Every structure is written in C-alpha cells, then in structure tokens.
Amino acid sequence: MSQMVFHLDNLQLSQRSGGSRLRQCPGTATVGLLVQKFGGTSVADSNKILAAARRAIRAHQAGEKVVVVVSARGHTTDELIDLAKEISDPPPARELDMLISTGEQVSVALMAMAVQALGVPAISFTGAQIGLVTDSFHTRARIREIATDRIRQALDSGQIVIVAGFQGIDANANITTLGRGGSDTTAVALAAVLQADACEIFTDVDGVYTTDPRVVPEARKLDRISYDEMLELASLGAGVMHSRSIEFAKKYGVPIHVRSSFSDSNGTWIVGADDARHAGSVTGCALVKDEARITVLGVPDRPGVVHELFRRIAQAKIVVDMIVQNVAFQGQTEVSFTVSAEDLPNALEVAQIAAQAIGAAGIDHDAHVSKVSIVGQGMRVHTGVAFSLFKALGEAGINIDMITTSEIKISVLVAKAAGVPALRIAHKSFGLEQPCTDPTHAHFKPRRLASPARGLVSSDEEAMTSPGMEDLVITDVELDMTQSRVTVQNLPNTPGQSAHVFELIANAGVFVDMIVQNTGRGTHTNLSFTVPRTEAEQAAAAVRQAVPQGQVVVDSDLAKLSVTGVGMRTHTGVATRMFGALADRNINIAMISTSEVRLNVITPHGAGQAGIACLRQAFHLPEPDSSTSRSAT
Ligand code: ASP
Ligand code: MG
Numbered sequence: 067m068s069q070m071v072f073h074l075d076n077l078q079l080s081q082r083s084g085g086s087r088l089r090q091c092p093g094t095a096t097v098g099l100l101v102q103k104f105g106g107t108s109v110a111d112s113n114k115i116l117a118a119a120r121r122a123i124r125a126h127q128a129g130e131k132v133v134v135v136v137s138a139r140g141h142t143t144d145e146l147i148d149l150a151k152e153i154s155d156p157p158p159a160r161e162l163d164m165l166i167s168t169g170e171q172v173s174v175a176l177m178a179m180a181v182q183a184l185g186v187p188a189i190s191f192t193g194a195q196i197g198l199v200t201d202s203f204h205t206r207a208r209i210r211e212i213a214t215d216r217i218r219q220a221l222d223s224g225q226i227v228i229v230a231g232f233q234g235i236d237a238n239a240n241i242t243t244l245g246r247g248g249s250d251t252t253a254v255a256l257a258a259v260l261q262a263d264a265c266e267i268f269t270d271v272d273g274v275y276t277t278d279p280r281v282v283p284e285a286r287k288l289d290r291i292s293y294d295e296m297l298e299l300a301s302l303g304a305g306v307m308h309s310r311s312i313e314f315a316k317k318y319g320v321p322i323h324v325r326s327s328f329s330d331s332n333g334t335w336i337v338g339a340d341d342a343r344h345a346g347s348v349t350g351c352a353l354v355k356d357e358a359r360i361t362v363l364g365v366p367d368r369p370g371v372v373h374e375l376f377r378r379i380a381q382a383k384i385v386v387d388m389i390v391q392n393v394a395f396q397g398q399t400e401v402s403f404t405v406s407a408e409d410l411p412n413a414l415e416v417a418q419i420a421a422q423a424i425g426a427a428g429i430d431h432d433a434h435v436s437k438v439s440i441v442g443q444g445m446r447v448h449t450g451v452a453f454s455l456f457k458a459l460g461e462a463g464i465n466i467d468m469i470t471t472s473e474i475k476i477s478v479l480v481a482k483a484a485g486v487p488a489l490r491i492a493h494k495s496f497g498l499e500q501p502c503t504d505p506t507h508a509h510f511k512p513r514r515l516a517s518p519a520r521g522l523v524s525s526d527e528e529a530m531t532s533p534g535m536e537d538l539v540i541t542d543v544e545l546d547m548t549q550s551r552v553t554v555q556n557l558p559n560t561p562g563q564s565a566h567v568f569e570l571i572a573n574a575g576v577f578v579d580m581i582v583q584n585t586g587r588g589t590h591t592n593l594s595f596t597v598p599r600t601e602a603e604q605a606a607a608a609v610r611q612a613v614p615q616g617q618v619v620v621d622s623d624l625a626k627l628s629v630t631g632v633g634m635r636t637h638t639g640v641a642t643r644m645f646g647a648l649a650d651r652n653i654n655i656a657m658i659s660t661s662e663v664r665l666n667v668i669t670p671h672g673a674g675q676a677g678i679a680c681l682r683q684a685f686h687l688p689e690p691d692s693s694t695s696r697s698a699t
C-alpha cells in the first residue's frame with residue numbers, strides 16, 4: 067500500500083497541531099467533514115436506501131464533505147452465517163469472512179446508485195479498496211491502520227463517498243471482519259483518521275436512554291453522555307453501539323451523534339466529559355441479567371496469588387467482569403469475580419484447579435446472579451450516591467451480594483430474580499424518569515478533543531514497534547496515598563445493612579471513594595470503603611453507631627493504585643498484567659475493585675512508590691509526572 071497511512075502517532079501529532087473543528091480550504095468557505103453511518107434496518111429495502119441517500123445529500127448540499135458507512139441490509143449477515151453453517155459447522159473463519167463481508171458490499175453499491183440516481187456524484191468502496199488494514203484474527207479482527215488518500219481524492223472531487231462497514235483486509239490481503247456490529251467501529255475509525263467534525267450513527271432507536279426502555283418503560287432519552295459513562299454502561303439501551311466504537315471515539319476525541327434514521331430530531335451526543343456534564347449525580351443505569359459469581363475461599367494473603375488465579379482464567383480465554391477482593395482476616399482473604407452465565411462451567415473448572423494451586427480453601431459459586439450498575443460523572447462530586455442506592459434496594463427487601471465501585475460507577479450483585487426490580491428501583495430513586503430540561507441543548511456544538519492517548523500496550527510485543535489504531539491504550543496509572551480504609555466486620559448479610567452504614571457516613575458529610583463488599587458465605591459479610599485519611603476516624607465513629615455488634619477497623623497503612631485506559635473493556639489481560647507486575651515486585655494486594663475503564667488495588671502504604679513505578683513500566687508509560695500522584699503528609 068503506497069498511500070498515506072495514519073498511525074496513532076501521526077494522528078496525535080496532527081491533532082495537537084490543529085484541534086479546530088472546521089478546516090479552512092484554500093479559496094472556499096470553511097468545509098466540515100461528516101461521517102454518517104446507516105445500520106442494517108436503515109438500509110433494509112430500496113425505499114430506505116433512497117431515504118438514507120437523501121439524508122447524505124442534504125448534508126452534502128449544506129456544504130459538508132460526506133462519508134457514508136453502511137451495514138449489510140436487514141438480517142443479511144445472520145442469513146449468510148446460517149447458510150454457511152448448513153454446509154460446515156463451524157465454518158472456516160477465513161471463508162466465513164469472505165462470505166459475510168459481501169453483505170456490506172451489496173449495501174454500498176446500492177447506496178452509491180441511490181445517491182447518483184438523485185443527481186449527486188457518489189462512489190462506493192470496500193474496506194480493501196480504501197486500505198483499511200486489520201490484524202489477521204478472522205471474524206473479530208482489529209483495525210491497525212486506514213489509508214485516507216483515496217477517500218480524500220473522491221471527496222475533493224465533490225463525490226459522496228460510500229464505504230462498506232465491518233470489513234478490512236489483513237497484511238496478506240485476506241478479507242477480515244471486525245466482529246458483529248462492527249460497522250459502528252468502521253464509522254468512528256474513519257471519522258478519527260479523516261478528523262471529521264462528527265460521526266452520526268443512524269439507527270432504529272432515537273438515541274441512548276437512561277436505561278433499556280424495554281425493561282423500564284419510563285426510561286428517557288439522554289441529550290448527552292460522556293464516553294466513559296457510555297463505556298461503563300456498555301449494556302445500556304440494549305447495546306445501542308459496539309463498545310469498540312466508543313473506545314475509538316474516546317481515544318481520538320470523535321463526537322458521536324446517535325439518532326433515528328426515520329426522523330430529524332436530535333438524538334444523543336456521546337462526547338467528552340466536559341461537554342457531557344449535567345446536573346444530576348447519576349446519568350443512567352444498566353442491568354446484566356445473566357452473570358455467575360465464583361468466590362475463591364480462604365485465599366492465602368500473600369503476593370502473587372491473585373495474579374496466579376487470574377492468569378489461569380485469562381489463559382482459558384474467559385472474560386471476567388467484576389473482581390472483588392476484600393480485606394484479609396487471619397491471613398486469609400476471599401476473592402470473588404463474575405463471568406457470564408454461559409462461561410460458568412468452564413470458569414469453575416479453571417478456578418477449581420487454580421484454587422488448589424494457590425493453596426486456597428475451596429470455591430463457592432452462584433449461577434444465578436444479576437449485576438445492576440448506576441453510572442454518572444456527577445458521582446465524582448456528589449456524596450451519598452451509594453447510600454441512596456443501597457437505601458432504595460434495602461427498602462425493597464433486595465439483598466446486596468457484592469459491591470464494587472469506580473469513580474463514576476457503583477455496581478451491585480443481586481439474586482437473578484431481583485435483577486429487573488432492582489434496575490427499576492435504581493432508575494426511580496435517582497429520578498431518571500424526569501424529563502431533561504436543558505435549554506442550551508438545542509444549540510449544542512460538540513468539540514473534537516485532542517487524543518488523550520499515552521501509554522500503549524499490546525499483547526504482541528512485536529506490535530509495540532508498529533502500533534495499531536485499536537491497540538489497548540493505558541492513559542494513566544495513579545498513586546493515591548491520601549486514603550484510609552474503614553472495614554466493618556461481621557455485618558449481618560440482610561437487606562438494608564449497607565444502606566444503614568452509608569447513611570451515617572453521608573450524614574457525617576464524608577466523601578467515600580472506593581467501596582468493596584464481598585459476598586457473604588453465611589449470615590455475615592465484610593464491607594470496606596476508603597475515605598480521606600483525615601476523616602477516617604470520624605467515619606468510623608459514625609459507623610460504630612450502626613453496627614454495635616460488629617467491629618469497625620480503620621487502617622491507614624495503605625496506598626491506592628489505579629490503572630485507567632481505553633480498550634480495557636474489549637481487551638483482556640489488563641488485570642493480569644497489573645497483578646503480575648505487582649507480584650513480580652512482591653507487593654501484596656489488599657483489596658481490588660474493577661470497572662470498564664478503571665482497575666483499583668489497595669497495597670500497603672510502603673509499597674506505593676514501588677508499585678506505581680512497576681506499573682508505569684508494565685504499561686510502557688513515561689517517567690514520573692508529579693501531577694499523577696497524591697500523597698498525604
Ligand atoms: N453486518 C454486520 C453485522 O450484522 C455489521 C454491522 O451491522 O454493524 O454484525
Ligand atoms: Mg448494528
């Protein structure tokens with residue numbers, strides 16, 4: 067390929083040098099560039115294709131350069147997969163890609179014909195024709211680079227450019243596909259390399275909702291949501307978008323507008339945190355219905371054990387969702403994690419063997435749990451959010467099995483039967499059904515953001531020298547030495563207990579950072595949380611009133627280490643790498659909590675500096691930057 071190719075690095079450079087929303091074209095007025103993506107339902111038949119073509123033409127006539135990305139029509143991809151399986155099950159992956167990539171090729175040809183029939187020049191391209199190069203993992207390939215020359219030429223000559231979504235070629239010109247729903251990722255990636263002003267996703271819903279409206283009918287459409295909130299709510303609105311496309315958008319600062327193909331009304335903007343800011347503490351909530359929990363009991367409290375456990379799980383290619391490790395007692399701790407219900411049999415087998423290898427007492431599991439999460443950037447500043455959630459669940463008699471938090475998310479594990487009711491209660495208790503009245507939204511103009519990308523991580527060391535666009539990026543590792551941990555031992559494992567604890571904390575005006583509750587094996591459970599060191603005694607005193615029979619312990623010998631990044635949801639192995647780096651330095655992990663965009667661990671205070679240094683190394687991050695660490699005096 068001889069065209070100009072954008073790698074991550076020159077993209078960052080070009081964004082740094084010119085972050086303006088509109089580019090000046092010599093001799094003409096300013097021209098914007100728009101990527102419009104039409105999903106399968108939006109191009110299902112000829113009328114819909116013509117309607118989509120008219121929409122692209124309207125943008126073109128308004129002076130935009132327009133790139134259209136299309137999916138296969140209707141259920142084409144499913145039908146092709148079924149057909150393949152009638153012949154060979156499972157079908158060979160290379161040939162399956164050859165087959166299913168045709169769905170998009172049909173769509174681009176028809177779309178280009180439609181635009182031309184309406185009197186505007188247009189040209190269609192396959193992934194290969196524009197030089198969209200991926201790795202060689204058939205049916206789940208990741209984008210490595212995209213050439214822009216051919217698209218630019220066509221745009222400059224006044225054509226609307228129609229690109230097949232979901233497909234590319236590998237280094238040996240084999241056709242690859244990006245995984246189901248991958249056209250979103252194509253669209254956002256093109257918007258990134260072309261430095262488009264926005265990527266419009268036209269679909270059969272009119273935006274992103276506060277939660278899935280099929281489960282909670284009073285859910286309402288959001289005006290705006292931040293990339294991180296959207297990632298943390300990956301299951302929100304029944305997966306309106308491919309998570310990888312949101313990761314792309316965040317990495318390259320592309321504003322996304324999710325909107326209905328069938329109306330002109332504003333949809334939902336997925337944008338940077340500053341643009342997405344709104345008044346409430348919670349933006350949305352989500353339910354993952356079919357999770358399973360595995361708890362490893364009696365885990366010896368020494369360095370390296372969690373690494374050994376999760377290394378084995380990762381090796382078996384099992385995707386772990388929540389990980390919770392609570393404070394150790396008498397040299398032993400419990401580590402719980404969740405996997406999707408369908409992975410349970412496999413995960414149990416691996417966990418069993420791993421438990422033996424690390425000298426744990428045994429394992430326990432629950433095949434029928436659901437995860438309910440509330441997400442909102444506002445949690446960074448509002449106190450008492452956890453309390454409100456726990457209180458509402460407690461009042462409804464719903465028991466919380468496990469809790470884990472990140473800066474903008476609180477997740478609880480509940481019995482599967484309580485999942486849907488818990489989601490409704492969460493939605494209601496934060497008033498998410500109330501109509502949003504932001505008078506400024508009609509005039510909202512999104513900004514392209516500079517890429518936040520910093521450290522780059524690839525499982526394949528060779529790829530480190532020639533990074534791909536979709537590689538995992540770790541944006542930061544942080545050390546926080548300002549926190550203390552409060553642990554409530556022997557909290558009765560009944561509804562409302564956590565609520566009671568956090569009510570007192572909220573009343574005391576103390577801001578709670580990380581909360582971890584591990585599942586109770588029996589009638590009692592342990593609840594830990596971190597608070598600013600200066601307020602720890604005050605928080606503990608408040609809690610002592612709540613649990614007279616329990617023990618409240620304050621521990622200030624701790625440091626909190628966090629890893630944040632883009633791609634942590636869809637790349638496995640971040641946790642393994644983090645735990646592994648700490649294990650190599652013989653650093654003990656005292657507490658863990660995870661989310662889609664962040665991993666937090668608590669280590670002994672004295673290990674903080676060594677911990678941050680080895681994490682920087684493990685994730686290839688530049689040397690110390692004083693702004694990323696906070697220390698207590
Ligand atoms: N046609 C592909 C699929 O059905 C890609 C897409 O629709 O985004 O998964
Ligand atoms: Mg789709």
